[in-house]
Amino acid sequence: MGNSVGIDAGGTLTKLAYINRDGELTTKVFPSNELHLVKEWLEQHPQVEEIGMTGGRAEQLRQVLQTMKSIHYIVEFEATLKGVRYLLQREGHAIESSIITNIGTGTSIHYMDGDTHMRVGGTGIGGGTLIGLSALTTGQSEFTHITQMAENGDRSQIDLFVKDIFQGMDAPLDGNLTASNFGKVGITEQQEHPVENILATVQGLVGEVVTTLSIQLSQQYNAKYIVFIGSTLTNNEILKRIIAHYTVLKKHTPIFLKDCGFSGAIGALINITEYSKNN
Ligand SMILES: Nc1ncnc2c1ncn2[C@@H]1O[C@H](COP(=O)(O)OP(=O)(O)OP(=O)(O)O)[C@@H](O)[C@H]1O
Numbered sequence: 001m002g003n004s005v006g007i008d009a010g011g012t013l014t015k016l017a018y019i020n021r022d023g024e025l026t027t028k029v030f031p032s033n034e035l036h037l038v039k040e041w042l043e044q045h046p047q048v049e050e051i052g053m054t055g056g057r058a059e060q061l062r063q064v065l066q067t068m069k070s071i072h073y074i075v076e077f078e079a080t081l082k083g084v085r086y087l088l089q090r091e092g093h094a095i096e097s098s099i100i101t102n103i104g105t106g107t108s109i110h111y112m113d114g115d116t117h118m119r120v121g122g123t124g125i126g127g128g129t130l131i132g133l134s135a136l137t138t139g140q141s142e143f144t145h146i147t148q149m150a151e152n153g154d155r156s157q158i159d160l161f162v163k164d165i166f167q168g169m170d171a172p173l174d175g176n177l178t179a180s181n182f183g184k185v186g187i188t189e190q191q192e193h194p195v196e197n198i199l200a201t202v203q204g205l206v207g208e209v210v211t212t213l214s215i216q217l218s219q220q221y222n223a224k225y226i227v228f229i230g231s232t233l234t235n236n237e238i239l240k241r242i243i244a245h246y247t248v249l250k251k252h253t254p255i256f257l258k259d260c261g262f263s264g265a266i267g268a269l270i271n272i273t274e275y276s277k278n279n
């Protein structure tokens with residue numbers, strides 16, 4: 001494996017996975033709008049002979065690389081599922097079937113059962129939405145700033161909760177559920193909201209839409225577990241809390257994986273090894 005690299009060229013980020021000199025699985029990220037950096041990385045790592053490639057920007061990357069090295073292309077969903085199976089096993093999760101929710105630039109949802117899997121849904125609300133809405137509402141467009149600032153934010157003056165509507169009477173749902181993301185703004189007096197609060201509310205919107213859809217699909221497919229992956233979850237503790245809270249409330253079990261952003265790259269790397277074994 002030491003002379004191979006798996007590359008997942010996604011809408012926003014290009015992820016690399018390879019085995020380093022000490023035999024450890026190692027990862028690296030480049031922005032997908034700077035694909036020449038991947039070419040430079042490969043030039044700095046001449047021992048790499050085989051490239052496993054996946055992701056929506058794989059063809060663009062292939063054109064930038066112009067390399068003589070052998071490239072093994074694998075369809076994104078196949079690569080992602082191979083990577084997820086590997087990471088689940090590595091982290092000791094012995095699960096046969098589950099919903100897999102990949103929160104990338106957009107969000108793609110799969111159902112995995114043993115060796116089979118299929119795409120069962122998705123939404124345009126994802127990590128790109130988190131960055132785009134944060135930039136438009138607060139001027140913050142750096143992912144790490146957004147996640148750190150959102151951590152201290154309070155959504156209660158911006159989101160409308162069920163209990164805000166059903167005042168003085170029994171609500172038909174848990175009063176702490178969101179009745180309308182950002183819904184309080186339009187029905188209360190205009191006021192300035194701290195940036196932290198707006199960012200936390202954007203995280204809430206993304207997390208709740210993605211989780212609601214994932215839960216509906218897990219009910220439809222009778223899956224107890226939902227595995228959440230994608231770089232949007234990287235060091236994004238508030239988003240993970242929002243997702244976990246809502247998933248548990250709906251009696252499903254969320255699983256978050258370390259290296260959550262690298263399933264595709266790891267799957268593309270594993271695919272080379274499988275290919276070499278069979279040929
Ligand atoms: N260093 C970073 N720079 C920019 N965005 C980041 C960074 N780290 C995490 N993110 C978040 O991760 C999201 C991208 O996630 P991911 O890499 O899984 O998607 P992708 O593979 O590029 O997109 P897709 O799979 O939809 O084609 C961004 O939209 C952003 O919210």
Ligand SMILES: [Mg+2]
Nearest residue numbers: 010011104264
């Ligand atoms: Mg992706």
